[in-house]
Amino acid sequence: MKSPILLYDTTLRDGTQGENINFSADEKLEIALKLDEMGFHYIEGGWPGSNPRDMAFFKLAQRATFKNATLTAFGATRRPGIKPQEDSNIKALLESQTAAVTIFGKTWDLHVRGIMGITPEENLAMIYDSVAYLKQNGRETLYDAEHFFDGYNDNPGYALETLLAALEGGAETIVLCDTNGGTLPFRIEEVMREVQSGLAEKTGTAPDNLPCRIGIHCHNDCGVAVANSISAVHAGATMVQGTINGYGERCGNADLTAIIPVLCLKMDLPCMHTDNLAGMKKLSRFVSETANMIPVSSRPFVGESAFAHKGGIHVSAVMKDSRGYEHMNPKLVGNRRRVLVSDLSGKSNIEYKARELGIDLNGNGFDSQKIVTRIKSMEQEGYEFDVADGSFKILVEKFTNQFKSVFDLESFRITVEKDKDKPCTAHATIKIAVDGQDEITAAEGAGPVSALDNALRKALDKFYPNLDAMRLVDFKVRVIDGRAGTAAKVRVLIESRDQDDVWSTIGVSEDIMEASWMALADSFQYKLSKQA
Numbered sequence: 001m002k003s004p005i006l007l008y009d010t011t012l013r014d015g016t017q018g019e020n021i022n023f024s025a026d027e028k029l030e031i032a033l034k035l036d037e038m039g040f041h042y043i044e045g046g047w048p049g050s051n052p053r054d055m056a057f058f059k060l061a062q063r064a065t066f067k068n069a070t071l072t073a074f075g076a077t078r079r080p081g082i083k084p085q086e087d088s089n090i091k092a093l094l095e096s097q098t099a100a101v102t103i104f105g106k107t108w109d110l111h112v113r114g115i116m117g118i119t120p121e122e123n124l125a126m127i128y129d130s131v132a133y134l135k136q137n138g139r140e141t142l143y144d145a146e147h148f149f150d151g152y153n154d155n156p157g158y159a160l161e162t163l164l165a166a167l168e169g170g171a172e173t174i175v176l177c178d179t180n181g182g183t184l185p186f187r188i189e190e191v192m193r194e195v196q197s198g199l200a201e202k203t204g205t206a207p208d209n210l211p212c213r214i215g216i217h218c219h220n221d222c223g224v225a226v227a228n229s230i231s232a233v234h235a236g237a238t239m240v241q242g243t244i245n246g247y248g249e250r251c252g253n254a255d256l257t258a259i260i261p262v263l264c265l266k267m268d269l270p271c272m273h274t275d276n277l278a279g280m281k282k283l284s285r286f287v288s289e290t291a292n293m294i295p296v297s298s299r300p301f302v303g304e305s306a307f308a309h310k311g312g313i314h315v316s317a318v319m320k321d322s323r324g325y326e327h328m329n330p331k332l333v334g335n336r337r338r339v340l341v342s343d344l345s346g347k348s349n350i351e352y353k354a355r356e357l358g359i360d361l362n363g364n365g366f367d368s369q370k371i372v373t374r375i376k377s378m379e380q381e382g383y384e385f386d387v388a389d390g391s392f393k394i395l396v397e398k399f400t401n402q403f404k405s406v407f408d409l410e411s412f413r414i415t416v417e418k419d420k421d422k423p424c425t426a427h428a429t430i431k432i433a434v435d436g437q438d439e440i441t442a443a444e445g446a447g448p449v450s451a452l453d454n455a456l457r458k459a460l461d462k463f464y465p466n467l468d469a470m471r472l473v474d475f476k477v478r479v480i481d482g483r484a485g486t487a488a489k490v491r492v493l494i495e496s497r498d499q500d501d502v503w504s505t506i507g508v509s510e511d512i513m514e515a516s517w518m519a520l521a522d523s524f525q526y527k528l529s530k531q532a
């Protein structure tokens with residue numbers, strides 16, 4: 001029987017070593033509870049000896065209830081020359097009152113002699129004493145062998161001795177760490193096997209029946225942290241440490257949002273319940289939002305683009321049989337197939353997309369090839385419909401005579417004023433027609449686009465009073481280099497949101513205000529046609 005793989009998340013400790021990643025104690029608790037709900041086996045909450053925020057987290061966590069996960073506190077082996085009970089870091093580990101403790105120690109002579117300036121014997125004693133002391137205090141103890149692979153390359157005999165010291169101290173789990181992230185998958189696999197037979201020999205057991213569990217902890221400095229973790233499991237590791245979205249120091253840790261689907265779906269090693277696996281994309285989003293990081297769209301399994309198809313040939317194949325261009329069903333990880341519309345599109349993309357947006361293409365004398373041609377020429381001018389669903393919908397409706405304009409622009413005027421060193425102010429007046437009735441309004445804003453947005457809202461308010469829920473959430477401007485000898489144009493992309501929908505619209509013009517107006521007008525048209 002295959003032994004179950006245990007998932008060990010260190011987003012809250014190693015993840016926060018990543019540049020720009022910070023969580024408050026409350027945010028840490030929210031993430032920990034989410035991970036618990038998803039069925040993670042271990043959650044490393046922080047390093048209580050190193051900072052007050054992590055201590056605060058463990059205090060909060062003591063009052064929370066975890067259904068599945070064991071919470072662990074992380075820290076170092078005792079300092080040289082003292083007893084574990086005299087070490088303030090080890091005291092803090094016990095005070096955090098977690099059922100399990102993860103303690104890391106040195107494997108590599110470069111660190112032992114060179115950096116710490118201690119003897120190899122003292123290092124072994126530090127490992128043994130610390131683990132044994134934690135065990136005496138009733139803690140499940142996991143031992144993280146720091147720089148294991150570098151140390152093993154240097155001196156395999158000593159590296160193994162450090163593990164034996166932890167094992168003799170009573171560690172239930174020994175985790176081999178590629179701390180510098182410089183090891184490659186085939187070497188990980190090789191060392192993993194050698195360590196298991198080495199430990200088996202020393203303890204008089206079989207490599208697949210060691211008196212401890214073996215785990216893996218990888219960093220992504222060669223871009224192979226996920227591959228390394230998978231290789232380690234392939235060679236017998238039964239615990240995988242990593243972080244959500246691969247957050248972590250330098251190039252990050254092994255990304256659990258990729259490792260877990262690989263284990264469950266590709267290696268037949270179910271380590272998470274199917275229902276929870278389907279929450280993987282949501283979890284990834286939740287953690288990136290809490291960390292205030294923009295989600296990476298190309299992230300395997302959970303990224304927005306992970307199952308997005310742009311090329312026409314791909315789309316027509318996927319519509320016939322999704323296995324043609326998808327390695328798995330996106331729903332298994334809570335993701336979805338997306339079909340993008342662009343100048344690479346064929347008829348299939350348009351037909352798929354129209355169906356998705358609820359536009360009926362039949363019975364209108366419609367020719368999807370004509371739409372493709374139109375889109376291709378517009379993309380030549382600088383449009384990008386794969387990032388502007390809202391404008392695409394309006395375009396297809398116009399093409400098939402299904403578009404009902406909810407308002408028409410008569411005119412607008414914008415003035416921007418700068419007075420000495422005071423901030424700029426902008427004023428907009430607008431005249432629109434709704435059902436043949438003219439409306440003129442004026443409004444101010446922090447900038448010209450917000451003044452125009454405010455004026456348009458005010459004008460529409462009389463006819464459509466419930467526009468309050470709609471907000472513009474993102475506004476992007478890009479200068480497009482003059483294609484085919486034309487003057488430089490700007491592309492404006494606006495993202496809007498209401499209670500239940502997010503949509504993007506686009507405008508392209510040589511004039512930034514005109515491009516902004518196009519995107520803004522499409523956004524309101526989209527919102528109001530949705531209501532109609």
Ligand SMILES: [Zn+2]
Nearest residue numbers: 014179217219
């Ligand atoms: Zn690490």
